[in-house]
Each structure stands twice: as C-alpha cells, then as structure tokens.
Amino acid sequence: MELVDQTYAGPELRRLLADATEAVELVRCDLTRADLRDADLTEVAFTDCVLDEARLDGASMGGARLVGCRLMGVSMPQTRGLGFTIQRSNLFAANLIGAVLSHTDLTGCRFTEAILRGTDLRSSTLDGCDLTQADLYDANLDGADLRGASLGPCDLDRLRVLKGAMITTEQAREIVVELTGAVVLD
Numbered sequence: 001m002e003l004v005d006q007t008y009a010g011p012e013l014r015r016l017l018a019d020a021t022e023a024v025e026l027v028r029c030d031l032t033r034a035d036l037r038d039a040d041l042t043e044v045a046f047t048d049c050v051l052d053e054a055r056l057d058g059a060s061m062g063g064a065r066l067v068g069c070r071l072m073g074v075s076m077p078q079t080r081g082l083g084f085t086i087q088r089s090n091l092f093a094a095n096l097i098g099a100v101l102s103h104t105d106l107t108g109c110r111f112t113e114a115i116l117r118g119t120d121l122r123s124s125t126l127d128g129c130d131l132t133q134a135d136l137y138d139a140n141l142d143g144a145d146l147r148g149a150s151l152g153p154c155d156l157d158r159l160r161v162l163k164g165a166m167i168t169t170e171q172a173r174e175i176v177v178e179l180t181g182a183v184v185l186d
Contacts, residue, residue: 003029010035010055017044042081102140141165154178 001022007030008016017024017040025045034054041056043063051066053073062081069089077097086101088108095115102122109126111134119136123143132152142164151158151167154175167175173184 001025002027005029007031008034010037010039014039017041136161146171151175 001020002025003016004027006026008026009031013031013034013036023043023045025047026049027047029046029049031046031049031051031054034051036059037055038058038060039056040060041064042060045065046067046069047065048068049066049070051069051071051074054071054075056074056076056079058078058080059076060081061079061084064081064084066084066086066089068087071086071089071094072092073094074091075095076099077095079096079099079101081100082103085105086109087105090110091114092110093113093115094111096119097115098118098120099116100120101124102120104121104124106121106124106126106129108128110130112130113133113135115135116139117135118138120140121144122140123145125145127145127148129146129149130152131146131149134152136158139161141162144165146162146165147168149167149171151162151171151174154162156179159175159179176182176184
C-alpha cells in the first residue's frame with residue numbers, strides 16, 4: 001500500500017499500520033512531531049518523508065527503510081530491529097541514544113550534532129556520512145565502515161570511540177595532523 005503526500009500524527013498512522021494487510025510505503029508524507037513511541041514500524045518504507053521532531057523512542061524498526069528523509073531533531077533512543085536502513089537522510093540534532101543500529105546501512109546520512117551516545121553501530125556502513133559535532137560518547141563502532149565519512153574534529157576522547165572502526169589512510173592522516181600538528185609524509 002503506497003501512501004503519497006499525506007500528513008499523519010501518531011494515532012492515525014498507528015491505526016493505518018495495524019489495519020494494513022500488505023507492505024506499507026509512505027512517500028513524501030509529513031510526520032512532523034508524530035508520536036510513534038514503541039510503534040511497530042517493521043518493514044515500513046519511508047521515502048522522502050519529513051519526520052522532524054517525531055518521537056520514535058523504542059520503536060520496532062526491523063526491515064524498515066528510511067530513504068531521503070528529513071529527521072531533524074527526531075527522537076529515536078532505544079529503537080530496535082535488525083535489517084533496517086537509513087540512507088541519504090538528514091538527522092541533524094537527532095537523538096539516537098542507545099539505539100541499536102548494528103549492521104545497518106547508513107550511507108549518505110547527515111548526523112551533524114546528533115546524539116549517538118551508547119549507540120550500537122557495530123559493522124554498520126557510514127559511507128558518505130557527516131559526523132561533524134556528533135556526540136559519539138560510548139558508541140560502539142567496532143567494525144563500522146567510516147571510509148568516506150566526514151569525522152569532524154577529533155580530540156583524544158573521540159579518537160578512543162573510533163576503536164575498531166574502518167577508516168582510510170587519508171582520514172587517519174587528517175586525525176594525526178589535527179591532533180599533533182605533525183607533517184605526515186608519504
């Protein structure tokens with residue numbers, strides 16, 4: 001079922017999803033400030049939707065897809081569910097505290113000033129992501145692919161968080177120059 005150019009708050013969308021007998025795809029829908037806390041969003045596709053300041057705390061996101069969405073200030077702490085995708089989306093100032101995003105394709109997302117404290121990003125793909133000023137304190141980046149990501153300024157605490165992550169030689173060079181002021185030669 002494809003829903004195009006609609007506006008939903010939490011209760012209407014919850015009813016619609018509960019009554020759906022087929023896969024649901026929302027295209028260019030406005031879910032600004034929608035309350036979807038603990039909602040079952042399994043296998044729901046969001047394409048070019050606006051979810052600014054939406055509440056997705058504890059939502060079940062298994063197999064869900066968010067592509068080209070605007071999620072500025074969205075609240076997604078403790079979301080769960082393997083196999084969901086967020087691609088080419090703007091998560092400026094999003095709250096993802098403790099979210100389980102392991103093995104997730106996050107290609108091309110903007111996480112500028114997002115709160116990713118304690119977020120599980122193990123083995124996720126963050127190619128082309130902007131992590132400038134993102135709060136990564138206590139995030140798990142083991143096996144995360146950060147090649148092509150903009151890491152932003154790195155202090156020693158931020159550097160510790162990168163333990164186990166995959167970065168390019170050029171990214172490593174930028175970090176060393178920034179932290180030490182050293183001249184790195186080839």
